[in-house]
Every structure is written in C-alpha cells, then in structure tokens.
Amino acid sequence: MHEWALAEAVISTAIKVAEEEKLKEITEIKIKLGELQQIEIEIFEFALKEIIQPQKQLLRKAKIEIETEKAILKCRVCGQEWNYGDAMKNLCEEESESIHFVPDIAHVYIRCPKCKSPDFEIVKGRGVWVESIEGN
Numbered sequence: 001m002h003e004w005a006l007a008e009a010v011i012s013t014a015i016k017v018a019e020e021e022k023l024k025e026i027t028e029i030k031i032k033l034g035e036l037q038q039i040e041i042e043i044f045e046f047a048l049k050e051i052i053q054p055q056k057q058l059l060r061k062a063k064i065e066i067e068t069e070k071a072i073l074k075c076r077v078c079g080q081e082w083n084y085g086d087a088m089k090n091l092c093e094e095e096s097e098s099i100h101f102v103p104d105i106a107h108v109y110i111r112c113p114k115c116k117s118p119d120f121e122i123v124k125g126r127g128v129w130v131e132s133i134e135g136n
C-alpha cells in the first residue's frame with residue numbers, strides 16, 4: 001500500500017533536484033531502502049515505472065538502482081551497537097517471521113548482546129530515500 005506513496009515521493013524528489021541543477025534528463029537515480037522498511041520491492045519498482053511514464057522527457061533514460069541499507073540496533077542502556085541481521089540469526093524461524101511482519105515486535109525477541117536489555121533503538125535501516133541523482 002505505501003509503495004506507491006514512497007515511489008511518488010522518490011520521483012518528485014528526483015524532479016525537484018533535476019530542476020535545481022537544471023538537468024535536461026536524469027540518467028540515474030540511486031535509492032536506499034532500509035532493511036526494516038516493510039516494502040515489496042517488486043511493487044515499488046512497478047510503481048516507480050508507472051509514475052515515470054508521464055515524465056518521459058526528463059526520465060526517459062533514467063536507470064533506477066535500489067540498494068538495501070543494513071539495519072543497526074543500539075542499546076539504550078549500555079550503548080552497544082549491533083547488526084540486525086546477526087540478531088536475527090539467533091532467532092528461530094517463527095520468531096524472525098513475526099518480526100518481518102511487525103518490526104515493533106522485535107523488542108519481544110531481540111536483546112542487547114552485551115547487557116541483555118530489550119531497550120534498544122533502530123539507528124539505521126528504516127526509511128526510503130534518494131541517495132543520489134545523476135543527469136545532464
């Protein structure tokens with residue numbers, strides 16, 4: 001559902017940057033996608049292509065690259081930082097499945113590897129943004 005809204009935001013950002021930099025055409029848009037952002041990449045890519053359609057002149061040759069940003073967690077008690085992927089390896093399949101669908105539930109299963117506190121924040125790996133735009 002939010003794939004379309006995100007795709008629209010990405011394209012309007014790209015168009016704004018192109019206007020500011022007086023680009024006649026955009027050749028590449030690099031998008032970063034947080035690991036914990038619940039998004040169906042296929043729907044997102046489809047939405048991007050559909051939204052680009054009426055913008056042919058500017059975006060005709062645009063290559064879209066989507067990169068995933070690894071999620072990093074940080075303990076609020078002791079300051080330890082650790083990798084979300086590593087935390088997931090220690091969980092059983094059922095637990096990681098439920099986190100995949102409801103990321104907030106991560107606090108139930110994931111503990112700080114150092115002090116075992118469940119009180120952590122997600123410092124990286126959320127959101128979608130335009131990393132860079134190239135054109136001429």
Ligand SMILES: [Zn+2]
Binds near residue numbers: 114
């Ligand atoms: Zn800790």
